[in-house]
Structures are given as structure tokens and as C-alpha cells.
Amino acid sequence: MPSSRDRQRRLARAKLDRQMARRAATLRQRRRLQAGIGVVVALLLVGAGTAWALGAFDHKPKATAEDVCTWTPVDTGTNPNAKDVGQPPTTGLPTSGTRPMTITTNQGGPITVQLDLAAAPCAGASFDHLAGKKFFDNTKCHEITAEGAVRCGDPSGTGQGGPTYSFYNENVPQAPAASPSASPAAKQPPAYPAGTVALTGTPPGTNGSQFLIFFKDFSPSSPAYSVVGKVTAGLDVVQKIGALPTVDNGSGAKVKPKNDVVVQSLTVGPPETAASASDQPTAPAPGTPTGVPSGSPAASASTRS
Structure with missing residues (x-):
């Protein structure tokens, strides 16, 4: 057990x-x-x-359009000469190429201008917006400046008018470099050659609708106007206006054209690229017979003669 x-x-x-x-x-x-x-x-x-191989984790942020231009509101209470026609868009604006602008006056014409969208996209957008609202139609060019330009674009004719927005300078030429040893032959080109279209604001840098068309070269020591384009045809009309006699504009300055210079219409066309501009027919060389291509032997012989 x-x-x-x-x-x-x-x-x-x-x-x-x-x-x-x-x-x-x-x-x-x-x-x-x-x-x-x-x-x-x-x-x-x-x-x-x-899932990663198929791109399920590719978080692509939604594309948002960036502002190209900023428009600063102008109070009509502060400036009763401002005319409200709304503001241009801030996004989706062309920033390359050019845009044609046509000015018809009672002094002849038309005056055609090429707006530079690459150098001054906001000016191009503003001209397009205002022209679409017929802002410039039947307005007077109220001044022939001592600088050699015709000043237009103010519906009030006072030099103080414009739209209910302003925008900053975009394409102001650089001041000429001082060069004591430079010879007269090495003279620098003018900041505002004849045919230049520039914006002017009061005070400077607050651009609106007023613009200058230079009928002679102007080279200031301190450039202040934004260059927005150039005259491509009708400069003789601008020079004709620039030669008109002037009278007192009410402030003691004899700058007002004695005979009214009226902008009957101002229109702005669609943007143009360099390629589309190159497709346009070019003017024949001086002395080239009609119907003869400028590069042909006949054209060369005509030029030599």
C-alpha cells in the first residue's frame, strides 16, 4: 500500500x-x-x-488661380471726379504678347497702339475693362504737356478724374546713368521716345485711366510714368494735336488745347502672340514696286536705284 x-x-x-x-x-x-x-x-x-503604386496617396492640392493684379478702391466721396464702372478681374489675365488699341479722335486718325501685356499686364487689363464700358468715348484730351505729350483719359476733363480704382506702376524706365566721359555719339536713348504711351496718376504711382501719348522724345532725370505701349500708326495725328495752340486751363497753366480734342472712341482688341503678329503681312521696303516681294532681285534692284 x-x-x-x-x-x-x-x-x-x-x-x-x-x-x-x-x-x-x-x-x-x-x-x-x-x-x-x-x-x-x-x-x-x-x-x-x-494603392500607393496606383497613386491613391498622391495628394495633389487643388489648383487655385493667383491674383495677377490688385485694384485699390477709390472713394467717390473723397474724389467726386471718379466714375464707377466696376473693376477688372484680378485673375486669369494675359501676361504675355500684345493687345491692339485703337483711338479715334476728331483730329483725324485713327491712332493705333500696341499694348505690351508682358511689361504692363495690369494696364492692359484696365484699358480692356474701361474700353468695354465705353469709359473713354466722347471724352476730351485736356492737356498738352510741356514734356511733349498729349494727356487724355479723364472723363471729367479736370486732370483729377478716373475710375473708382487705381493700381501701381509696372514698367517705369530706369533713370539714365551718369557718365561724364561719354561722348555725344554715345548718347543714351530717350526714356520716353516719340510714340510712347504711358500712364500718369495723381499722385504718381496711383494709375487709373489717364494716359500720355508722347509726340516727341522725353528724357527726364527721374522717370515716373509707366510705359504701357507704343503707337504703331497715326503718330502724325498725335504730332498734329501736339502743335495745337493752348489756353489757360483755369489754374493758370496754359496747357489746355484751344480747340477741343475729343476721343470719339477707344477700343481694345483681343490678345495677340508673337506668332500671330508674325503672320501679319509686312509693309514693303521703301522704293519697292507694288506686288514685288521685298526679298526678290527686282526689289533689290529697285532699292539700289
Whole structure:
């Protein structure tokens, strides 16, 4: 008959076996759980990799148009000469190429201008907006300046008028560099050659609708006007206006044309690229017979003669 000590040993052994069995079962369960988690993680990684390859994680920010121009409001209470015709858009404005502008006056014409959209995009946008509102139609060029320019674009004719917005300078020429040793032959070109179209504001830098068309060269020591374009045809009309006699404009300055110079209409055409401009027919060289291409032998012979 087994002793009490042997029975205790058997019970302890059985208890230990049960504990080991439970531990083994727990370990097997843990391994199965870990294996399952591993499979899930692997599947998730494969799915994520596929989604990444297909561009699911390419977060492209939504494109937003940036402002090209900023228009500063002008209060009609502060300036009663301002005329409200709204403001041009600030985005989606052309910033390259040119734009044709045509000015018809009671002094002849028309005067055609090429607006430079690359150098002065806001001026181009403003002219286009105002012309579309017939802002300039039947207005007077109220001044012939001592600088050699005809000043137009103010419906009030006071020199203080314009739209209910202004904008900053864009294309002001640099001041001429001082060069004491420079010879007369090395004279610098004028900042505002005849035919230049520039904006002028009061005070300077607050541009609106008033513009200058220079009928002679002007070279100030400190240029202040934004160059916005150039006359391509009709400069003789501008020079004719510039030669008109002037009278007192009411402030003691004899700058007002004695005979009214009226802008009957001002229109602005669609933007043009360099390619479209090159498609236009060019004028024949002086002395070239009509119908003879400028590069032909006949044209060369005509030029030499």
C-alpha cells in the first residue's frame, strides 16, 4: 500500500502536468493569434503598396488661380471726379504678347497702339475693362504737356478724374546713368521716345485711366510714368494735336488745347502672340514696286536705284 508521501508526490506530479498542459495550450493559442495578425498585416501592406503604386496617396492640392493684379478702391466721396464702372478681374489675365488699341479722335486718325501685356499686364487689363464700358468715348484730351505729350483719359476733363480704382506702376524706365566721359555719339536713348504711351496718376504711382501719348522724345532725370505701349500708326495725328495752340486751363497753366480734342472712341482688341503678329503681312521696303516681294532681285534692284 502506497505511503502518504508517495500519494502526495503523485498529486503534485499530476498538478504539474496539468499546469504544463495549460501552458502549452496557451502558447499554441498565442502562436496561432500571432500568425493570424502577421497574415493580416502582410495583407494590409500588400494592399497599401498596391494603392500607393496606383497613386491613391498622391495628394495633389487643388489648383487655385493667383491674383495677377490688385485694384485699390477709390472713394467717390473723397474724389467726386471718379466714375464707377466696376473693376477688372484680378485673375486669369494675359501676361504675355500684345493687345491692339485703337483711338479715334476728331483730329483725324485713327491712332493705333500696341499694348505690351508682358511689361504692363495690369494696364492692359484696365484699358480692356474701361474700353468695354465705353469709359473713354466722347471724352476730351485736356492737356498738352510741356514734356511733349498729349494727356487724355479723364472723363471729367479736370486732370483729377478716373475710375473708382487705381493700381501701381509696372514698367517705369530706369533713370539714365551718369557718365561724364561719354561722348555725344554715345548718347543714351530717350526714356520716353516719340510714340510712347504711358500712364500718369495723381499722385504718381496711383494709375487709373489717364494716359500720355508722347509726340516727341522725353528724357527726364527721374522717370515716373509707366510705359504701357507704343503707337504703331497715326503718330502724325498725335504730332498734329501736339502743335495745337493752348489756353489757360483755369489754374493758370496754359496747357489746355484751344480747340477741343475729343476721343470719339477707344477700343481694345483681343490678345495677340508673337506668332500671330508674325503672320501679319509686312509693309514693303521703301522704293519697292507694288506686288514685288521685298526679298526678290527686282526689289533689290529697285532699292539700289
